[in-house]
Amino acid sequence: MVDRVLVAEPRGFCAGVEMAIKALTWMVRVFEPPVYCYHEIVHNEWVVRAFEQVGVVFVNDISEVPEGAPVMLSAHGSAPEVVAAARDRAAVVIDAVCPLVTKVHHEVKRMADRDYDILYVGHHGHDEAIGTVAEAPDHIRLVEPDDSLAEFTPGDPGRVALLAQTTLGMHEWEAVLEHARARFPGIATARKSDLCYATTNRQEAVRRLAEQADLILVVGSETSSNTRALVRVASRAGATAHRIDTAAEIDPGWLDEASVVGVTAGASAPDHLVWEVVERLAPSEGFELVSVTDEAEYFPLPPELRGFLSALQLAVEAGFCVKTPGNRGPVQDDRSWTATRALELIHP
Numbered sequence: 001m002v003d004r005v006l007v008a009e010p011r012g013f014c015a016g017v018e019m020a021i022k023a024l025t026w027m028v029r030v031f032e033p034p035v036y037c038y039h040e041i042v043h044n045e046w047v048v049r050a051f052e053q054v055g056v057v058f059v060n061d062i063s064e065v066p067e068g069a070p071v072m073l074s075a076h077g078s079a080p081e082v083v084a085a086a087r088d089r090a091a092v093v094i095d096a097v098c099p100l101v102t103k104v105h106h107e108v109k110r111m112a113d114r115d116y117d118i119l120y121v122g123h124h125g126h127d128e129a130i131g132t133v134a135e136a137p138d139h140i141r142l143v144e145p146d147d148s149l150a151e152f153t154p155g156d157p158g159r160v161a162l163l164a165q166t167t168l169g170m171h172e173w174e175a176v177l178e179h180a181r182a183r184f185p186g187i188a189t190a191r192k193s194d195l196c197y198a199t200t201n202r203q204e205a206v207r208r209l210a211e212q213a214d215l216i217l218v219v220g221s222e223t224s225s226n227t228r229a230l231v232r233v234a235s236r237a238g239a240t241a242h243r244i245d246t247a248a249e250i251d252p253g254w255l256d257e258a259s260v261v262g263v264t265a266g267a268s269a270p271d272h273l274v275w276e277v278v279e280r281l282a283p284s285e286g287f288e289l290v291s292v293t294d295e296a297e298y299f300p301l302p303p304e305l306r307g308f309l310s311a312l313q314l315a316v317e318a319g320f321c322v323k324t325p326g327n328r329g330p331v332q333d334d335r336s337w338t339a340t341r342a343l344e345l346i347h348p
């Protein structure tokens with residue numbers, strides 16, 4: 001019997017996921033289906049299925065995209081050769097990479113140009129890690145957070161850089177940083193870390209929940225790196241923690257001894273799934289929001305899409321006088337439109 005539920009703030013959609021979901025929603029509104037998307041737009045089962053139902057085809061190889069079809073590249077960032085192949089093949093290419101991932105790509109290129117050996121802490125096989133490593137494969141070594149650095153032997157120990165996937169656990173990053181600094185005292189690295197604001201804020205919030213809750217439920221998909229990091233952070237803080245995609249995955253046995261349950265969500269999980277979990281828990285004393293910070297980050301739509309939508313709006317205004325020229329259009333109004341509302345449009 002659950003007495004109380006604590007709901008973390010912030011949780012769920014980050015600015016990069018907001019931007020990517022809204023961008024793909026525009027693609028399905030503007031183009032006839034199918035619209036192609038290289039890799040899952042964001043790592044969430046529910047979101048991917050919702051887009052598939054309105055004609056988005058997710059591919060893992062650009063050669064699967066028919067010549068001349070519209071294609072979007074996912075929020076996790078793509079290898080340079082994938083971007084080039086997409087531009088060769090598709091009529092319209094919109095790259096929905098999160099600007100915070102792009103920042104790490106730039107840093108990889110900058111350090112490689114200066115002939116540094118780069119240690120990149122991330123997860124083998126994750127889309128973000130694959131795209132980042134591909135920026136300078138001859139200069140970069142991918143290590144998992146718990147890998148030993150013993151076998152890393154740079155050409156010049158005075159020219160080593162340490163970079164990271166944006167969604168690691170903060171404790172994992174700090175442990176690698178400590179080892180790397182002990183071995184290479186002059187190592188070049190980000191002033192804080194490459195972990196993004198959304199990752200660190202959600203981890204801080206789940207740590208706060210873990211101080212008070214008997215059980216933590218993290219809503220998000222197995223493929224979501226930041227979701228899995230939230231489970232590890234909660235466990236490390238002493239709570240029993242489980243990842244679930246939806247409320248249907250709650251094992252009633254988990255609730256036997258749980259009077260206070262904390263609920264949060266990875267950066268790609270829609271908020272309605274969180275509230276379905278709260279409803280399923282049916283706390284006898286209700287729920288409480290536990291907030292650690294406010295988030296106001298906003299990432300505009302990808303530049304190619306902004307250009308495309310603006311041109312479309314101009315054409316409509318010029319040809320049919322549907323709108324008064326000079327009125328605000330979808331690009332200008334994007335900030336007031338949320339990914340949740342975009343998903344309601346395609347999945348009412």
Ligand code: SF4
Nearest residue numbers: 014016098100166196
């Ligand atoms: S989790 Fe961070 S890096 Fe990833 S899309 Fe969101 S804001 Fe960008």
